[in-house]
Amino acid sequence: MIVEIEGVPLHLAHPDELSVRWVGQEEVMRQLLAAWLVVDPQDLPMNPRLLGKPGVGKTTLAYAAAQRLEREVYILQATVDTRPEDLLITPVIEGSSHLRYVASPLVTAMLRGGIVILDEGNRMSEKSWASLAPLLDNRRYVESIVAGIKIKAHPLFRLVATMNDDASTFDLPEYIHSRLQPQILIDFPERQEEFAILKENLPFADDHILNYVTEFLQQAHAAEERYSARDGINIARFAMKLAHDGALLDQALMRTAIVQTLGEEALRYVGRL
Numbered sequence: 281m282i283v284e285i286e287g288v289p290l291h292l293a294h295p296d297e298l299s300v301r302w303v304g305q306e307e308v309m310r311q312l313l314a315a316w317l318v319v320d321p322q323d324l325p326m327n328p329r330l331l332g333k334p335g336v337g338k339t340t341l342a343y344a345a346a347q348r349l350e351r352e353v354y355i356l357q358a359t360v361d362t363r364p365e366d367l368l369i370t371p372v373i374e375g376s377s378h379l380r381y382v383a384s385p386l387v388t389a390m391l392r393g394g395i396v397i398l399d400e401g402n403r404m405s406e407k408s409w410a411s412l413a414p415l416l417d418n419r420r421y422v423e424s425i426v427a428g429i430k431i432k433a434h435p436l437f438r439l440v441a442t443m444n445d446d447a448s449t450f451d452l453p454e455y456i457h458s459r460l461q462p463q464i465l466i467d468f469p470e471r472q473e474e475f476a477i478l479k480e481n482l483p484f485a486d487d488h489i490l491n492y493v494t495e496f497l498q499q500a501h502a503a504e505e506r507y508s509a510r511d512g513i514n515i516a517r518f519a520m521k522l523a524h525d526g527a528l529l530d531q532a533l534m535r536t537a538i539v540q541t542l543g544e545e546a547l548r549y550v551g552r553l
Contacts, residue, residue, distance in 0.1 A: 283391055286429045290369065290381050293388040295352040302337070302344035303480045304473030311464050312345045316395075316438045327416050327459060329401065329441040332466035335508025337477070338442035341466065342397045351436070352394035354385035358404045360450075364411035368431075369424040381427045386439075390415070390422070393436030401441035401460075402450055409456045415439070416459035468501045469509065477509045482516055489516050492534055499549040507542060515541045 281292045302309055308330075315328040330338040339355070346353040356367070365371075367384055374380040389396040415422050420433040441460055452460070469477060475494045482490065493512045500507040519537035523529040538546050 285391075285427075285431055288381055288427050288429050290383045290387070290391075290427075292383050292391065293354060293385045295388075295394060296343075296355045296385075298343055298353075300340050300343050300347075301480060302341055303476045304469050305341075305466070308341060308464055308466055309345060309348075311462070312341065312440065313348065315462055315464070316345075316349070316440075324418055324420070325438055326461060327439045327441070328462050328464055329443055329460040330464050330466055331443050331445055333468070333506050333508060334444050334446065335510035336466045336468060337509065338466055339397060339399055342395075342440045342442060345440075346395040346397075346438075349395070349438075351438070352389070352392060353397065354389040354394055355397045355399055356385045357399045358401050358408075360403055360405065362404050362408050364408055365424075365426050367408055367411055368422055369427045369429075371426050386412075387422065387424075387431055389439075390431060390433040390437050393434035395438045395440070398439065398441040400444060402443040402452060405450060406453045406456075409453060413455065413459065416456070468497075471495075471498050474498065474509055474512070478512055478516065481509075481513050485516055485520060486529075489519065489529065489534075492531075496538065496549055500546070503549065505549070507546070511542060 282289050283292060284290070312328055312330070315326040318325055330342060332338055343353055368387055369384065370382045372380045372382055383391070386396045386398070388394070412422065414420075415433060416439070421430055423430045468474070471494060474497055475490055478485070478490045478493060493516045496515070497507055497509065497512045515537045518541055519529060519534050522533055522537060535547060535550055538550060
C-alpha cells in the first residue's frame with residue numbers, strides 16, 4: 281500500500297499476524313488496556329512500557345492486548361544498531377536515479393491507526409529515542425529528515441515498548457523515561473498459570489511432561505533463576521522430539537533435554553523434584 285504525505289509517496293509495511301493467546305495474569309492485561317484508554321476528548325493515550333525478565337511474555341501480552349482491541353499490530357525489533365531512519369522512513373534506491381521511501385512498521389501504524397510494539401526498546405541508543413520524542417508527548421508526530429516530511433499520528437494509534445531488565449541494555453534518558461509511562465511489571469507466573477501457558481503452547485504434549493517442566497520452572501523461580509516459560513516450552517519440545525523414535529520418555533531423557541537446553545547448571549533444580 282502507498283500513501284502520499286506532503287507530496288511524498290510512502291510504501292507502507294504489512295501488519296504482523298501471529299497466533300498467540302495471553303494466558304493468566306489478567307491484571308497486567310487490564311493495566312495495559314487502561315493505559316491506552318482515552319477517557320475524554322482532551323485526553324491522550326499513554327505510552328506504556330512492559331518490563332520483565334526475558335521470556336516472561338511481554339511481547340505476547342502486547343500483541344494479545346492489541347488483538348482484544350481488534351487492531352492491526354506492527355512489531356519493530358529494536359537493537360543497538362537501530363537508527364532513526366530505521367524507526368521512521370528508509371530510502372531505497374529504485375532504478376538508476378529514483379528513491380523509494382519505505383515507511384517503518386511504526387510509521388505505518390501511525391498512519392493506519394494501528395498498534396506498534398517497540399520490542400526490547402532499551403537496546404536502542406539515545407539518538408534513536410530522540411527521533412521519537414515528539415511522538416511520545418502531546419505533539420504526537422515524527423519528522424523524517426530523510427524524506428523531509430512531518431507525519432502526524434492517527435487518533436487510534438497506540439504504542440507500547442517492551443524492555444528486558446537485564447544488564448545488556450541502555451539506560452533510558454530521563455526525557456524519554458518520563459514519556460514512557462506507566463511502567464507495567466511482568467513477573468514469572470504462578471504454578472497454575474505456568475502450566476496453562478505450557479499447555480497453550482504445547483497442546484499435543486502429555487500432562488505428565490508439562491507437570492514435570494512446570495515443577496522444574498517453579499523450583500528455578502523460587503531460587504530467583506532467570507529460566508522462563510519459553511525455556512520450559514523448549515525443554516518439553518526437545519524431550520518429545522528425542523522420544524519420537526520410540527525412546528522411553530523418562531526422567532533421564534527429561535534431564536538430557538534440560539541440559540541440552542539450559543546447560544548442566546540447570547540440573548540443580550531437577551534434584552528437588
